[in-house]
Structures are given as structure tokens and as C-alpha cells.
Amino acid sequence: MMACGSVRQSVWRRMSGFHFHLPLSSASLLSVHHTSYSFPKLHNLTHLAATPSPLLKASARNDGLTDDGVTLGTVKLPSNTDLQRFDSLLFQWANSLCQGANLPLPVPLKVDKIAGGARLGFITIENGKTEVLVYIDCLVSPSNQNSAPMFRAIRNGPLKDKVPPGEPRIMRSLLQALQKSIEIAKL
Numbered sequence: 001m002m003a004c005g006s007v008r009q010s011v012w013r014r015m016s017g018f019h020f021h022l023p024l025s026s027a028s029l030l031s032v033h034h035t036s037y038s039f040p041k042l043h044n045l046t047h048l049a050a051t052p053s054p055l056l057k058a059s060a061r062n063d064g065l066t067d068d069g070v071t072l073g074t075v076k077l078p079s080n081t082d083l084q085r086f087d088s089l090l091f092q093w094a095n096s097l098c099q100g101a102n103l104p105l106p107v108p109l110k111v112d113k114i115a116g117g118a119r120l121g122f123i124t125i126e127n128g129k130t131e132v133l134v135y136i137d138c139l140v141s142p143s144n145q146n147s148a149p150m151f152r153a154i155r156n157g158p159l160k161d162k163v164p165p166g167e168p169r170i171m172r173s174l175l176q177a178l179q180k181s182i183e184i185a186k187l
Contacts, residue, residue, distance in 0.1 A: 086185035105166035
């Protein structure tokens, strides 16, 4: 085993065309093991980016509630996806963001289970009142005769046109969570 003096080591992992740089401590005496992750390339990744595009109308579900929103990402899911399990994995990912240990955020989040997915609310406190002025709905739509199952991330709320603090970090984490969840939720 070789001690690392002033040389900084790093490990590169390749996952579905994305590169993740994981710096290691320069004083680390542990051996580095490379774990190979096998994720299918997401050729059906329609759009998932930090730069949002306006969405004309976004429907939370078929309950008649429509709201203008900003689309943050859309993924066409494989037809062999267990949507109930995928929805559960998505909610688990959202709850893990609230713990903050893995992904520290500049503002607290409130996570709610909604029909077809999860809602990430960015909490603000003003005059002793807690408010959610902007939120991200992560929605899963089942397939129908005309389309495959879809995942959509939509920013909504009174301040939907402003990027909330920490959103780019959340979207990067969401992309990784989607890749893992698609693999796990296969039938």
C-alpha cells in the first residue's frame, strides 16, 4: 500500500455518458476500489437540464388542476417500468434531500407526497410564518394509447420564474436518482 503525500488522487466513474469526479483525501491510506455501475444509456432522455424552458400548461394529474409552470425536465420511461415502485423510489430520493448530509442546500426543503409523485417545496420564513413560494413537482404519468410513461419535473408557485437557491444541485441529484430508479424499477 502506498501513502499519498502531497499528491491528490481522484476517481473517475463513467455512468450513462456522464462523468463524476470524486476527489479523495490526500492523506488517505485506503486502497481505491473501482465499482462498475451498469446503467442503460438513457436514449429516451428527452430533456433534463439546469436551464428551464417555459411550459405552456402543466397538469398535476387528471384532477382538473392545471397551472402554468416551468418545465425542468422530462424523461420518457421504459414501458417495462413498475410505476408504483418508481414513484416510491422517487419519494425516497426527495426525502433524502431533507437530511442535508449528502446534499447540503442553502434553504430548507419540505417534501410532500402528491398524486403521481413528490413535491419539493423551498421554505421561506417571513414575519414568523413559514411559506412555500416555489416548489418542484416531480410527476410520473402512466402510459396511455398514445404515449409511454413519462417523468416530468415542473417548477411552480408564485415565484416559479426565479431559480430557487440549490435547484441546480437538486437537478443534478435528480438525474442520478432517475438513472438508478429506472434500473431498479424494471419489471
